[in-house]
Amino acid sequence: MSFLQVENIKKSFGKTEVLKNISFSLEKGEVLAIIGSSGSGKTTLLRCLNFLETPQEGRIIVNGNVLFDGNDESKRSESAIRKNRLHFGLVFQNFNLFPQYKVIENLTLAPTLKAKEQIRKNGSYKGLSSMKQANQLITEEAEMLLKKVGLYEKRDFYPCNLSGGQQQRVAIARALALEPDILCFDEPTSALDPELTGEVLNVIRGLKSSDSTMIVVTHEIGFAHDVADKIIFMDDGYIEEEGTPQQVIDNPNSERTKEFLARFNQFGD
Numbered sequence: 300m301s302f303l304q305v306e307n308i309k310k311s312f313g314k315t316e317v318l319k320n321i322s323f324s325l326e327k328g329e330v331l332a333i334i335g336s337s338g339s340g341k342t343t344l345l346r347c348l349n350f351l352e353t354p355q356e357g358r359i360i361v362n363g364n365v366l367f368d369g370n371d372e373s374k375r376s377e378s379a380i381r382k383n384r385l386h387f388g389l390v391f392q393n394f395n396l397f398p399q400y401k402v403i404e405n406l407t408l409a410p411t412l413k414a415k416e417q418i419r420k421n422g423s424y425k426g427l428s429s430m431k432q433a434n435q436l437i438t439e440e441a442e443m444l445l446k447k448v449g450l451y452e453k454r455d456f457y458p459c460n461l462s463g464g465q466q467q468r469v470a471i472a473r474a475l476a477l478e479p480d481i482l483c484f485d486e487p488t489s490a491l492d493p494e495l496t497g498e499v500l501n502v503i504r505g506l507k508s509s510d511s512t513m514i515v516v517t518h519e520i521g522f523a524h525d526v527a528d529k530i531i532f533m534d535d536g537y538i539e540e541e542g543t544p545q546q547v548i549d550n551p552n553s554e555r556t557k558e559f560l561a562r563f564n565q566f567g568d
């Protein structure tokens with residue numbers, strides 16, 4: 300069984316069917332890139348995986364655990380969803396950092412809440428029984444992540460004093476701080492000036508070499524080709540084509556995929 304299995308996901312808003320029947324799988328340490336035109340359902344799919352939207356049908360299975368089953372009411376409770384959300388991390392298009400908190404606090408906030416809850420419930424967080432010890436560990440881990448994305452020196456800055464590329468790198472570190480099984484990116488460079496996209500793409504490349512399992516929705520076809528183990532081309536709520544970058548980008552079968560890629564080659568990004 301694959302590390303992530305997504306089976307027959309369907310999602311409608313009112314009468315609009317946005318995800319019509321989405322199934323795919325991903326192995327641990329693999330990178331999946333999702334490409335497709337605007338409106339094809341890419342963001343909705345990531346939001347379903349992160350439990351920000353609830354699909355009407357289908358199953359989501361991570362590491363053998365059924366996190367979502369459209370036929371199982373017990374998987375739909377608020378507390379079940381909150382717990383399941385922790386399996387996935389999401390980096391948004393527009394960074395969404397907390398503007399009122401320093402960079403380091405953006406990273407430590409959610410793990411601190413998680414530690415409080417675990418100590419209250421189970422008496423320990425990562426083997427530590429006091430919040431004082433937990434806070435120290437959380438701060439050390441956050442500092443390590445800031446080093447990983449090359450921003451340790453911005454530790455005490457506020458987001459408004461960082462460039463867009465730096466904010467997005469902080470957002471990536473913040474997502475990693477919760478140690479998700481699968482890290483998802485929704486067009487992580489599309490809100491950035493072209494000269495700032497490289498630094499963000501390089502951070503994502505670096506994560507690939509450290510064996511993170513990732514799903515990246517992107518318009519950067521060249522980047523997808525380089526970094527992904529697997530490409531999905533989405534069209535109108537369906538997976539139109541999937542395979543290796545060599546299959547989907549270099550030798551697409553489907554006419555829709557060919558048209559989409561031809562538009563990119565013509566106009567660039």
Ligand SMILES: Nc1ncnc2c1ncn2[C@@H]1O[C@H](COP(=O)(O)OP(=O)(O)O)[C@@H](O)[C@H]1O
Pocket residue numbers: 312315317335336337338339340341342343344
């Ligand atoms: N909350 C919502 N309510 C109604 N329609 C939505 C909602 N979110 C997305 N949609 C519709 O779903 C379709 C797919 O959107 P989206 O997943 O954002 O596509 P993509 O990310 O590929 O551009 C669009 O037609 C969009 O208008």
Ligand SMILES: [Mg+2]
Pocket residue numbers: 341342343485
């Ligand atoms: Mg989108």
